[in-house]
Amino acid sequence: MTNIIETDKLNLFYTAFQALIDVDLKIERNRITALIGPSGCGKSTLLRVFNRMNDLIEGVKVSGSVKFDGKEILDNEIDLITLRKRIGMVFQRPNPFPLSVFENVVYGLRIHGEKRRSVLEAAAEKSLASVLLFDELKDKLNMNALGLSLEQQQRLCIARLLSVTPDVLLMDEPCSALDPFATMKIEELMTLLKKQYTIVIVTHNMQQAARISDECGYMLLGELVEFGETKQIFTAPVNKKTEDYITGRFG
Amino acid sequence: MRDTQRTERIAFAVLLIATIIVIIPVGLIVLLVLWRGLPALTPEFLLAMPRDGMRAGGIFPAIVGTFYLTLGTAAFAIPFGILAAIYLNEYAGQNWLTRVIEIAIINLAGVPSIVYGLFGLGLFVTFLGFGASILAGSLTLSIMTLPVIITATREALSTVPRSFREVSFSLGASRWQTVRHVVLPNAIPGILTGTILGLSRAAGETAPILFTVAAFYLPRLPQSVYDQAMALPYHIYVLSTQVPNVSVKIQYGTVLALVLMVFLLNITASVIRAKFRKRKTW
DSSP, X not given: OOEEEEEEEEEEEETTEEEEEEEEEEEETTOEEEEEOSTTSSHHHHHHHHTTGGGGSTTEEEXXXXXXXXXXXXXXXXXXXXXXXXXXXXXXXXXXXXXXXXXXXXXXXXXXXXXXXXXXXXHHHHHHHHTTOHHHHTTOTTSBGGGSOHHHHHHHHHHHHHTTOOSEEEEESTTTTSOHHHHHHHHHHHHHHTTTSEEEEEOSOHHHHHHHOSEEEEEETTEEEEEXXXXXXXXXXXXXXXXXXXXXXXX | OHHHHHHHHHHHHHHHXXXXXXXXXXXXXXXXXXXXHGGGOOHHHHHSOEETTTTEEOOHHHHHHHHHXXXXXXXXXXXXXXXXXXXXXXXXXXXXXXXXXXXXXXXXXXXOHHHHHHHHIIIIIIISOOOSSHHHXXXXXXXXXXXXXXXXXXXXXXTSOHHHHHHHHHTTOOHHHHIIIIIHHHHHHHHHHHHXXXXXXXXXXXXXXXXXXXXXXXXXXXXXXXXXXXXXXXXXXXXXXXXXXXOHHHHHHHHHHHHHHHHHHHHHHHHHHHHHHHHOXX
């Protein structure tokens, strides 16, 4: 099975407001899937369904089905800790803890009970190396992470996520707080990471979606209007609404 | 244009005067107490038992009593206050129970201190049979201090950015792990500051200890939590109204000792706050 995440008739309500309407989406393994659309279209909400982060908001009701690796994750019986270990998230603003670089990277391992110093150090090195940050920071592992540049902070946040060895990386506009050069570096990193991970990215930036994603979904007012290969979406969209958006007539 | 400038000047003057008026009483009290009390503040006065019906000797048992009461209050109020605040801020949903608890806390903060004293007398001294004791007094002061500690702790918890919690959850941490490893370490300075200020208020209270612990004249140190104890605020009241012919020097010396004790606690709170503010960088 190549689809790692599949949704079927997914509906989501914030109390009375319906934020997602009958979303059917299939996300393939080791691909970058981008979700685009205007503000408030539900793309971030959809992303947060996959690691059940919407549970933290009161009054959210979800119906339909979301399968991760063939298992239903909307089930109340599901182990959220395991789910979130396997489906990690990178946020809009880099948000390292006000701790040292090292403590940031090993945070996930620590809370999952790892105490051996050698294991933590090895994991920190491996994770930082995966985000191409180890050489830069190997002598500064004890410095406060808030002293890093924004791009380094965002890389560190990705490293913090990788240390718990997830399968899927959810990225919620990971570059919106970064300048174009830093954005480019993060995009390069994403292309590198896709060999090992499945990436789902929400972005406001259509060029970014066009540059990095393999597949792309256009959302509008809670509906997944069109979904398909990125090349096709950007060159020959089937739906008129998608065309309006990607050609800049709308949004 | 000229009118605007004139109103501006008048507004500035009025605001400044109002602010200065706030300082005057504090300044006068401190100066007066220092001027009249400082000569009395000898080591002998601080460390000796009272003699001659409290007209001579020292105030040592009252200092020790207030110290024990503050410690006892801390022992009860800090854990319950902080745990309640964590529940309300991190766990409780927006439902009727939460609202009832919040209203209860607000009302608890508004109850006059003499009512706490009578409540303590009824519940701890009489009903639970602790008698007038350090235990009963500490519990009474704790209840009075709880709303302060809960409110301060909730404020401190709320200043920890929401994004820290989200990241922690997204990495698979449970709610408690998130509180324990992310929220609390970043809220501790605020919690400490608020807690100490709450305790310093408790240390200076008279009405709640009036019926629950305070001894009129007890020239020995308490041996257990079931003993009565002298306490500085009540001792001041006794010296100034209940015992004839106490020298003014002793009265002011006792006041100064209490003011210094409370002041010391407040300074500690400020130092902690200043120290951690420098470290806080988000």
